[in-house]
Amino acid sequence: MTDTPRRRVLVLFGGRSSEHSISCVSAAGILRALDPARYDITAVGILPDGRWVRVAADPSALDAVDGRLPIVADSGESAALLPEPVRDRAGLPAGVLQGVDVVFPVLHGPWGEDGTIQGLLEMAGIPYVGSGVFASAAAMDKGHMKAMLAHAGLPVGPWVLVTAREWSADPSECLDRISALGFPLFVKPARAGSSVGITRVADRGALEAAVREAQSWDPRIIAEAAVVGAREIECGVLADPSGVPQASRCAEIVVHPDHDFYDFEAKYLDDGAELVVPADLDPPVEDEVRRLAVRAYDVLDCEGLARVDFFVQPGRVVINEVNTMPGFTPISMYPRMWGASGVDYHELVDRLIDDALRKGTGLR
Numbered sequence: 218m219t220d221t222p223r224r225r226v227l228v229l230f231g232g233r234s235s236e237h238s239i240s241c242v243s244a245a246g247i248l249r250a251l252d253p254a255r256y257d258i259t260a261v262g263i264l265p266d267g268r269w270v271r272v273a274a275d276p277s278a279l280d281a282v283d284g285r286l287p288i289v290a291d292s293g294e295s296a297a298l299l300p301e302p303v304r305d306r307a308g309l310p311a312g313v314l315q316g317v318d319v320v321f322p323v324l325h326g327p328w329g330e331d332g333t334i335q336g337l338l339e340m341a342g343i344p345y346v347g348s349g350v351f352a353s354a355a356a357m358d359k360g361h362m363k364a365m366l367a368h369a370g371l372p373v374g375p376w377v378l379v380t381a382r383e384w385s386a387d388p389s390e391c392l393d394r395i396s397a398l399g400f401p402l403f404v405k406p407a408r409a410g411s412s413v414g415i416t417r418v419a420d421r422g423a424l425e426a427a428v429r430e431a432q433s434w435d436p437r438i439i440a441e442a443a444v445v446g447a448r449e450i451e452c453g454v455l456a457d458p459s460g461v462p463q464a465s466r467c468a469e470i471v472v473h474p475d476h477d478f479y480d481f482e483a484k485y486l487d488d489g490a491e492l493v494v495p496a497d498l499d500p501p502v503e504d505e506v507r508r509l510a511v512r513a514y515d516v517l518d519c520e521g522l523a524r525v526d527f528f529v530q531p532g533r534v535v536i537n538e539v540n541t542m543p544g545f546t547p548i549s550m551y552p553r554m555w556g557a558s559g560v561d562y563h564e565l566v567d568r569l570i571d572d573a574l575r576k577g578t579g580l581r
């Protein structure tokens with residue numbers, strides 16, 4: 218037994234996005250993995266309406282039971298972080314969190330994975346797991362992400378971005394611009410996740426309804442040419458102890474034919490998709506995917522971790538998206554890919570916390 222002080226870890230989860238429940242399940246996994254001998258654990262849930270509450274660091278309250286997805290329960294005990302570096306200062310209002318060494322913001326989607334919480338933690342001077350403000354925001358927005366990757370010469374498919382202002386000024390021009398991609402195509406909210414608001418559009422007649430569906434999630438939308446007949450391959454990136462990104466073995470998502478694509482139901486509600494870890498890829502193809510995953514991480518300036526998703530066709534590898542806080546339940550792709558690469562779930566959580574403490578906050 219050494220006398221190293223226990224690190225005070227704040228696990229922050231739930232949140233205002235459509236991925237609230239997935240975040241709860243990810244947090245349950247992380248709370249189970251944190252060794253109480255090494256960490257002093259505080260859990261704070263963000264309610265769907267955005268209020269912060271302190272909750273017991275009890276993972277069993279956050280598991281999915283009988284297919285019902287968990288949500289943060291209102292404990293009635295408010296919690297807050299001040300946007301200024303306060304350490305063990307007297308006279309602060311009740312509920313203000315102090316003396317936190319590191320935060321694990323296991324939040325997916327807007328108001329969490331998009332640079333917003335990262336900005337608050339930078340202001341507070343508290344190190345946190347994962348990417349900083351810029352990379353989080355850039356990766357969250359599918360339009361900006363693709364523009365940055367394309368600018369760096371990385372392979373992404375053709376896309377069209379439609380802002381709220383462009384749509385309200387001239388919807389038919391927007392529909393023409395999207396249609397020029399050719400059909401089938403995909404229409405998506407620019408900043409969402411878990412496939413919410415995404416439609417595969419077979420012809421022009423179905424396009425406007427798909428645009429309006431995506432806009433109901435985000436006024437900013439993106440359309441992409443469908444990559445037909447491709448395999449969906451993912452790769453995990455994790456910083457090594459010096460902060461150098463390493464790629465995991467790859468995995469494949471095999472979507473069952475009764476689903477149009479890897480939609481919300483296939484992801485979470487039924488057995489609509491099979492995860493094959495590691496993927497059965499020719500070694501040169503897997504090498505290429507792993508190389509591109511690390512390049513994408515670097516181009517967006519990611520930190521700590523990312524999951525990079527690909528479409529792989531014979532002779533062609535295309536990057537679909539980069540997730541800076543990928544699903545983190547023990548059966549999620551990211552931890553499973555690292556499991557297949559010799560890093561188990563406990564070690565993954567420890568390494569991410571160590572990486573957060575190594576990088577600290579501020580310009581770096």
Ligand SMILES: Nc1ncnc2c1ncn2[C@@H]1O[C@H](COP(=O)(O)OP(=O)(O)O)[C@@H](O)[C@H]1O
Pocket residue numbers: 374403405409410411412413415441442443444445449478479480526537538
């Ligand atoms: N351009 C595309 N071509 C083919 N399939 C696509 C395309 N874009 C999305 N899909 C399908 O839709 C799913 C969700 O899209 P994605 O962009 O990954 O959104 P999310 O951020 O919600 O995961 C993908 O996993 C894939 O099955």
Ligand SMILES: [Mg+2]
Pocket residue numbers: 411412526538
């Ligand atoms: Mg995806």
